[in-house]
Amino acid sequence: MRLLSLDINRSLINKLENDELYICDRATDMEDAIYHCEVRYYNLIIIKSDSYNNLRQILKHVNPRLTAVVILSNNSEKKFEKNLLRYGALSIIKEPANNELILAKLESIHRENFQRRFMFKNKYWIDTLENSVTDHNNNKLVMKGKPFSILMYLIKNRHRPSISKDEILDVIWDDPEWVVKNVVEVNINIIRKGIKNTFEDNFIN
Numbered sequence: 001m002r003l004l005s006l007d008i009n010r011s012l013i014n015k016l017e018n019d020e021l022y023i024c025d026r027a028t029d030m031e032d033a034i035y036h037c038e039v040r041y042y043n044l045i046i047i048k049s050d051s052y053n054n055l056r057q058i059l060k061h062v063n064p065r066l067t068a069v070v071i072l073s074n075n076s077e078k079k080f081e082k083n084l085l086r087y088g089a090l091s092i093i094k095e096p097a098n099n100e101l102i103l104a105k106l107e108s109i110h111r112e113n114f115q116r117r118f119m120f121k122n123k124y125w126i127d128t129l130e131n132s133v134t135d136h137n138n139n140k141l142v143m144k145g146k147p148f149s150i151l152m153y154l155i156k157n158r159h160r161p162s163i164s165k166d167e168i169l170d171v172i173w174d175d176p177e178w179v180v181k182n183v184v185e186v187n188i189n190i191i192r193k194g195i196k197n198t199f200e201d202n203f204i205n
Contacts, residue, residue, distance in 0.1 A: 001021070001022050001023070001043040001044065001110060001113055001153070001156075001171055002022060002023045002024075002025070002040070002041065002042050002043055002044075002170060002171040003016065003022035003023070003024045003025070003042065003043065003044045003045070003046065004024075004025045004026075004027060004033060004036050004037070004040075004042045004044070004045045004046075005024060005025070005026050005027065005045075005046050005047070006026070006027040006029070006030065006032075006033045006046075006047040006048065006049070007047065007048040007049065008046055008047070008048055008072070009099065011099065012099045012102060012103070013026065015099070015103075016106075021106075021113055021114065022043070022044065022113075023171070023172075023174060025040070025042075030049070030051075030054045030057065030058070033045075033047065033058060034057055034058060034061055037058065037061035037062055038061060040170050040176070041066075041067075041166065041167045041170040041171060042062070042067050042170075042171075043066075043067065043068065043110065043171060044067065044068045044069075044070065044106065044109065044110070045058065045062060045067060045068070045069045045070070046069075046070045046071075046072070046102075046106075047069070047070075047071055047072070048071075048072040048073070048095070049071065049072075049073060050073050050074050050075045052075075052080055052083065052084070055071060055084055055089070056083075056084075056087060059084070059087045059088045059089060060087075062088065064088030064089075064090070066160075068090045068091075068109045068110075069088060069089045069090055070089075070090060070091045070092075070093065070102075070105060070106070070109075071084060071089050071091070071092045071093070072092075072093050072095050072097055072102070073092060073093075073094065073095060074094075074095045076094060080092075090109065091105055091109075093105060110156070112155075112156045113156060115128075116128050116129050117129070120133075120155055120158075120203075121203060123135055123136060124199075124203075126152070126155065128152065130142065131143055131144055131148045133151075133195075133198075133199075135199055139198050139199055140198070141194050141195065141198040141199070143190075143191070143194055146172060146173075146183075146187050147187045147190045147191050147194070149172050150168055150172055150184070150187050150188065150191060151191050151204070153168065153171060153172060154204050155203075165181050165184040165185070166181070168184050169181065169183075169184060188204070191204060192204065
C-alpha cells in the first residue's frame with residue numbers, strides 16, 4: 001500500500017516504512033502534495049495542517065471511496081471538522097497527537113495491512129512474514145517478491161469491484177513511472193499458476 005504525507009513526524013513515517021506497512025512519499029508543501037495526488041494513486045494520505053482552504057484543495061483531488069485522508073490539526077472548531085468530513089476526510093485527529101494514537105487510527109483503516117497473519121475466505125491462512133498462503137489441508141504456497149505483494153494487495157482490497165494495472169503499479173513499485181505496464185500481467189500469471197497448482201483454485205479475477 002502507498003501513503004502520502006505532509007508535515008508528519010518523521011519518526012512515524014520511518015516506522016511505517018521500516019515495518020513495511022506502506023510505501024511512503026513525502027510532500028514538501030501543499031502544492032507538491034496536490035501534484036502527487038494528480039499523478040499517483042494513494043491508499044492513504046495523512047497531512048498536518050490548520051488551513052481549511054489547503055485541505056479542501058487536497059480533498060478535491062482524491063476519491064474518498066478509494067483513498068483514506070487523515071488530517072492532524074490544531075484547529076478545534078466544529079465547523080472546520082464538520083466541513084472537512086463532509087468533503088471526504090475520513091478522520092481529523094486533534095493535535096498534539098502521539099504516534100501510538102495515529103498508528104491505532106491507521107490500523108483501524110487498513111487492519112489487515114497491520115496483521116502478520118490473517119484468514120481469507122474462511123479457508124486460507126495468509127502469513128506475511130513467511131510470504132505464504134496455506135489451506136486447511138496444509139497445502140502451502142510460498143511466493144516471494146512482487147507476486148506476493150500483488151496477491152496481498154488484491155486480497156486486502158477484495159471488497160472492491162476492480163483494481164487497475166495503473167493502481168497496482170502505483171502502490172507496489174517504488175518508482176512506478178519507470179516500470180512497463182505488462183509487468184503486472186506477468187506477475188498476475190505467476191500468481192494464478194501458483195494458486196492453481198497448489199490449491200486447484202483461483203481466487204483472483
